[in-house]
Amino acid sequence: MLKTNQLSTAAEYVKAERLQELFLELAKINGPSTKEQLVADYLKEVLPKLGFSLKFDEAHNQFDGEVGNLIAWREGTDSSVPPLFFSTHMDTVLPTEGLKPVIKDGVIHSDGTTILGADDRAALAAYLEAIQAIIESGVPHGPIELILTVNEQKGLVGAVHMDYSKAKSKMGYIFDSSGDVGQIILKGPYSSRILIEVQGNAAHIALNAEEGNNAILLAAEGLSKMRLGEIDKETIANIGIINGGELTSIITGSVTIRGEVRSFSKEKLDRQLKHMEEVMQQTAEKNGGKVNVSVEKKYLGFEIAKEDVLTKTAEAAARNIKVNPYLTETLGGADTNVLNENGLTCLTLGLGFRNIHTFRECISIENLVNTGRLTAALIEQWYINHKGL
Ligand SMILES: [Zn+2]
Known part of the structure; x- marks a missing residue:
């Protein structure tokens, strides 16, 4: 045997x-x-x-x-x-x-x-x-x-x-x-997707530009302040997809941003998702925009x-x-x-x-x-x- x-x-x-x-x-x-x-x-x-x-x-x-x-x-x-x-x-x-x-x-x-x-x-x-x-x-x-x-x-x-x-x-x-x-x-890791909708205000650059609030610029400012990549030894965050805009003559009214966070720690995962939401929220509000965020579990x-x-x-x-x-x-x-x-x-x-x-x-x-x-x-x-x- x-x-x-x-x-x-x-x-x-x-x-x-x-x-x-x-x-x-x-x-x-x-x-x-x-x-x-x-x-x-x-x-x-x-x-x-x-x-x-x-x-x-x-x-x-x-x-x-x-x-x-x-x-x-x-x-x-x-x-x-x-x-x-x-x-x-x-x-x-x-x-x-x-x-x-x-x-x-x-x-x-x-x-x-x-x-x-x-x-x-x-x-x-x-x-x-x-x-x-x-x-x-x-x-x-x-x-x-x-x-x-x-x-x-x-x-x-x-x-x-x-x-x-x-x-x-x-x-x-x-x-x-x-x-x-x-x-x-x-x-x-734990993994979740995050979907961020940034709302500005659409307007034509030649006709009513004063009413416009460019969602692309709001998103860009928010993203520039966001901690991404390797957050610590067990947590990573990424923005993978941005959609928005219709014509080059239109000030973009809304943008959607999709990203993903992974971490060995559920707590760190949630903290990072919260950070991404808050940074975008604060940036948009400061500039007269709005943000909707939804988070979807990918796996535990x-x-x-x-x-x-x-x-x-x-x-x-x-x-x-x-x-x-x-x-x-x-x-x-x-x-x-x-x-x-x-x-x-x-x-x-x-x-x-x-x-x-x-x-x-x-x-x-x-x-x-x-x-x-x-x-x-x-x-x-x-x-x-x-x-x-
Ligand atoms: Zn395989």
Whole structure:
């Protein structure tokens, strides 16, 4: 019987070539956000052969997508062990139609005319290969659940609209970060959007300019006084969109400004949002204008303790495949935020993709294979931890 911190048996059954082929097959399936039907069709074919039963939810009806989130369940050899889920998203940020992979010096790229789709087909391929390895190795294990979301790239939309009653497990992992395999992300930010409407007074520059109060100038003065960028080590704020104005001959009557704040601290998030509102309010009022502000929650933060069984299992599993685990935090948002908010406790793991969302996207074969190996080792180590072996 395998003991903690010995080499993983299941990981030895992960076959590098088979995983690479599987990844390329998956990456070539076109599935940009809201158009994931072909990916779902592929999984409907493959997952039952690996012993999974499948359920789809109706999340896509909320945003005119082709298909809902997929929740797939596989019994373990030992049902006394709590189920463990692995999650990722089925969509890619752009189409991968016509993808021509290029492998150079152990790194997989596209030919530069499309994205590679390593974000996050690499995780999906690794999960499928790891399940195959678990079966072939014959190691005992608990139930496994796959939670595969749609429309993630547009802002975690599939996860936000997921029917969480369909998921049976409570704890899991999401491989979806650019750190090399071994990266364990314990902390993610709170995030809110802010919409500021600045009202001045519209007028024609030649006919009634004296009645005008230019909302663009009000907004500019307010923004120049606003603290933005890195507010402190755990808080960032950005203005991303400004809309307003109709004609060059018209003094602009109103402007809308959209921004976003992220922080590991809910209190600091709220304080920064308040600051942005107040600065604009005071500036506009001083100059005879008005301001309307609305704030919309994007997602909540999460924090997994260093002593948590998820963290401990991930560290041990990494060592069991001879990879050094390292604990980090991120101000990036992920499905991890939304799943945690909905009672599915999970953390994000690195799988080593690079330059995602660009045509230079790539992943090393080493990271791809280690993702498969770590997934298998996690399933094995989860069993060991819960059986107290
Ligand atoms: Zn991703």
